[in-house]
Amino acid sequence: MATKTVARNPRGIRKQIRTGQWRGVTSGAAPGFVQANLAILPRDLAFDFLLFCQRNPKPCPLLEVIEPGSVEPAITAPKADIRTDVPGYRIYRDGVLTAEVDSLVDHWQDDLVSFLLGCSFSFESAMIDAGIPLRHQEMGSNVSMFITNIPTQPAGVFSGPMVVSMRPIKRAQIVRAVQVTTRFPATHGAPVHIGDPSAIGIKDIYQPDFGDSVEIKPGEEPVFWACGVTPQAVALTCKPPLMITHAPGKMFITDQRDADYAVL
């Protein structure tokens, strides 16, 4: 029953994932549909984490919070199952990665609350559509990500610096890049910084904290967006007894279209 053909629609792809027919990285899968970062925490941390996301919407844009114990993303993907429909999961105990698994069926608890957070794929599509090339995609590599000196707004037990992603943009296209990403606040929205990396605490633009080094060419400026790694990094620093996330690059594919989240 194994197949090499990935479905184009979210339901088809989620079924292939659920049945083990496909478990790849989701970049480029179901074009036009919103993909989500996943963070699962026990209920007694959920209020603080929800408040953290509410206070920090740029790094932590909430697409959906699933009711405690429920496994169905009833708003963004009705009938899906958050335990089986992501190609890979990471399980952290007391802040330490202890397992990478294909399914959460054997790991589920009735007190778990699942948070789906917007990711950068949506606004990257918007930039490509606007004729703004993205070097990391052209190079087949990951974006550069940096821990900055920009503080997040703390909430309860959660606090820490903002993580940003960097994309080199031609000077003539920076205004357009701001405009098109502004349309998508649910997927990190407008940049948090343009230009001089040292102004936000980045010492060496070619030594990212996460992802790959990406060249900045003459006539370009580095442009920085709030990054979905922020909530994961912040949550893990408080060493929750249990936290589950998607595996890197293996996102949850929702039924929502990018256009559904455009503010204008």
Place this chain on the structure above:
Amino acid sequence: MATKTVARNPRGIRKQIRTGQWRGVTSGAAPGFVQANLAILPRDLAFDFLLFCQRNPKPCPLLEVIEPGSVEPAITAPKADIRTDVPGYRIYRDGVLTAEVDSLVDHWQDDLVSFLLGCSFSFESAMIDAGIPLRHQEMGSNVSMFITNIPTQPAGVFSGPMVVSMRPIKRAQIVRAVQVTTRFPATHGAPVHIGDPSAIGIKDIYQPDFGDSVEIKPGEEPVFWACGVTPQAVALTCKPPLMITHAPGKMFITDQRDADYAVL
């Protein structure tokens, strides 16, 4: 020490309120600064209510959620005290209004969580600035508010219909009204409906459920925005043991400017 002169800046007005020098309705006070609806609930209902607001951002646009037990709106009005800086409060027990008070100092509990929600004053200023007249203001009356058949997205114990406010707009100005209010998602944002009231379950446009009847003249259409009465109405239907709100028209005045919340 009583004064008839109301300060123009938020800190000055809040001080006058706190010291009992002024306790009026806040419409028109501190022009250009964001005013907030207040809802206070015990911590064990706070996660569900926060989730309800997250799922229903148009009727429930969160400006700030204050940490459990804390009385300082550290984000929107540092050094203010939510127990004393609102001109009037209503206390509900088991869903029933039991008292209207000037101060919460004697009613405070360490488990209370305060929610500050955007109100329509900000987008009304934007419409006035754009040359769109507002009849209820011209008449010195309140907007008409209606319980609709538009369901909110339930969260935990909270569910119920959306309440909307209605403003008659000249047909030639409706597009502009959509545009200028779209800029302010933190204060209800774009309309939820334009035209035929029966399409959203309103039987008689001149029999509002709350507020005053407002005339619709030839060449105008009724335009409907999500209303901040929604979260109060929804919260009270589940009869929380304690809920505290601002008294009608007596909002909390923040230090934030309307422009701080404009998305474009």
